[in-house]
Amino acid sequence: MCGRFAASRTPEELAGIFGVERWEPRETLAPDWNVAPTKEVQVVLDRPLKDAADPRPVRQLRTLKWGLVPSWAKSPEGAARMINARSETLHEKPSFRRPFAQRRCIVPADGYYEWVTAHDERQLEVEGKKKRARKQPYFVLPTDGSVFAMAGLYEFWRDRTLPDEHPLAWWVTCSVITAEAETGPLGAAPDEGPKSLSDIHPRMPLMLTPDRWDAWLDPGRTDEGDLRDLLTPPPGGLMRAYPVSTAVSNVRNNGPELLGELAAPEEGTLF
Numbered sequence: 072m073c074g075r076f077a078a079s080r081t082p083e084e085l086a087g088i089f090g091v092e093r094w095e096p097r098e099t100l101a102p103d104w105n106v107a108p109t110k111e112v113q114v115v116l117d118r119p120l121k122d123a124a125d126p127r128p129v130r131q132l133r134t135l136k137w138g139l140v141p142s143w144a145k146s147p148e149g150a151a152r153m154i155n156a157r158s159e160t161l162h163e164k165p166s167f168r169r170p171f172a173q174r175r176c177i178v179p180a181d182g183y184y185e186w187v188t189a190h191d192e193r194q195l196e197v198e199g200k201k202k203r204a205r206k207q208p209y210f211v212l213p214t215d216g217s218v219f220a221m222a223g224l225y226e227f228w229r230d231r232t233l234p235d236e237h238p239l240a241w242w243v244t245c246s247v248i249t250a251e252a253e254t255g256p257l258g259a260a261p262d263e264g265p266k267s268l269s270d271i272h273p274r275m276p277l278m279l280t281p282d283r284w285d286a287w288l289d290p291g292r293t294d295e296g297d298l299r300d301l302l303t304p305p306p307g308g309l310m311r312a313y314p315v316s317t318a319v320s321n322v323r324n325n326g327p328e329l330l331g332e333l334a335a336p337e338e339g340t341l342f
Contacts, residue, residue: 072155072185072249072272072274073154073155073183073221073247073249073275073276074107074108074154074155074184074185075105075106075107075183075184075319075322076106076178076180076181076182076183076184076219076221076276077103077104077105077106077180077181077182077183077184077210077329077330078100078102078103078106078112078113078179078180078181079102079103079104079181079327080102080179080181080218081099081102082094082096082099082113082132085113085115085132085179085218086132088179088218089115089130089132089177089179089284090130091115091130091131091132092129092130092131093120093129093130093131093132094131094132094133095134098133098134099134100112100113100134102327103325104181104325104326104327104329104330105184105319105322105324105325105329106137106180107322108137108138108154109136109137109138110136110137111134111135111136111137112134112135112136112137112178112245113132113133113134113135113178113179114132114133114134114135114176114177114178114179114223114225114245115130115131115132115133115176115177115179115288116130116131116133116174116175116176116177116225116288117129117130117131117288117289117290118131118290128289128290128291130288133176133243135176135225135243135244135245136242136243136244136245137154137178137244137245137246137247138152138153138154138244138245138246139153139154139156139166139167139170139224139225139226139244139245139246140153140226140228140242140244141153141165141166141226141228142169142226142227142228142229143165144228147228147230147242147244153166153244153246154246154247155246155247155248155249156171156224156246156247156248156249157248157249157250157274158222158248158249158250158277158302159250161224161248162295162298162299167224167246169226170224170225170226170246171224171298172293172295172298173290173293174224174225174226174290175222175223175224175225175287175288175290175298176223176224176225176245176288177220177221177222177223177279177284177287177288178220178221178222178223178245178247179218179219179220179221180218180219180221180276181212181218181219181330182210182211182212182213182219182330183210183211183212183219183221183275183276184208184209184210184211184315184319185208185209185211185271185272185275185312186206186207186208186209186272186320187206187207187208187209187264187265187270187271187272207264207314207317207336207337208314208315208316208317208319208320209264209265209271209312209313209314209315210312210313210315210330210332211268211271211275211310211311211312212310212311212312213278213309213310213311214258214259214308214309214310214311215309219276219278220278220279220280220281220284221247221248221276221277221278221279222247222248222276222277222278222279222287222301222302223245223246223247223248224245224246224248225243225244225245225246226243226244226245227241227242227243228241228242228243228244229241229242230242247276247277248276248277248302249274249275249276249277250274250275250276250277250302250304251269251273251274251275251304252267252268252269252271252272252273252274252275253267253268253269253275253304253307253310254267254268254269255267255307255308256307256308257308257310257311257312258308258309258310258311259311260311260312261312261313261314261335262335263335263336264314264336265312268310268312271312277302277304278304278305278309278310279301279305280305280309283301286301287301313332313333314332314333314335314336314337315329315330315331315332315333316328316329316331316333316337317337
């Protein structure tokens with residue numbers, strides 16, 4: 072899954088990386104090293120500009136809330152449960168089917184955090200028994216330090232309790248697509264601990280390599296088979312993972328120190 076990530080690049084950096092043509096300075100977000108569900112995030116999307124005479128899609132950097140609210144939802148209360156969409160089934164799910172066909176985006180990140188779930192702990196989870204409280208968090212990122220482009224979906228939701236002119240009448244929310252975690256060796260693995268992403272967690276955010284960005288963002292692509300081909304995981308060995316401080320487990324902690332690499336897992340944590 073993807074339940075926490077880091078996003079520290081500026082709009083100027085992201086514009087250069089993704090070829091963004093338009094963003095609103097008033098929507099600019101500060102660097103966030105501990106992005107949690109329901110927070111605002113920056114996403115890249117292709118969409119015609121509102122009230123523009125030119126109908127062509129324009130590549131934009133937009134600020135959305137993480138946790139998708141379906142257009143048909145009566146309230147936004149379930150948003151925190153829709154932070155992820157499974158790549159294998161999103162074309163079937165009522166909440167994700169239309170966004171998959173029409174409203175796709177990229178959620179840029181430095182990388183994501185995942186808390187290791189060792190074999191014995193997974194078994195306890197299957198059996199419904201209480202799991203141990205302390206788990207070792209890992210930060211997962213591209214080995215070459217490039218942007219981690221997570222495949223995403225976005226949706227519009229109208230709050231019918233507010234008048235049309237109210238600034239909060241429309242919500243724009245998003246979800247990160249996940250896939251089965253890679254079972255092959257990491258591009259760079261820690262001396263102690265997991266040697267593959269599947270050793271950390273059975274799922275991971277779906278990373279889009281640059282050769283898929285344009286096709287993924289193109290709103291003119293609506294054929295389901297064509298789109299599902301874009302959900303194929305990238306080649307293995309592009310990622311690295313390293314242990315970080317358990318301070319990241321508290322969402323109130325936020326700063327570049329959270330990305331500091333530990334020489335070994337913290338004492339008393341799992342792996």
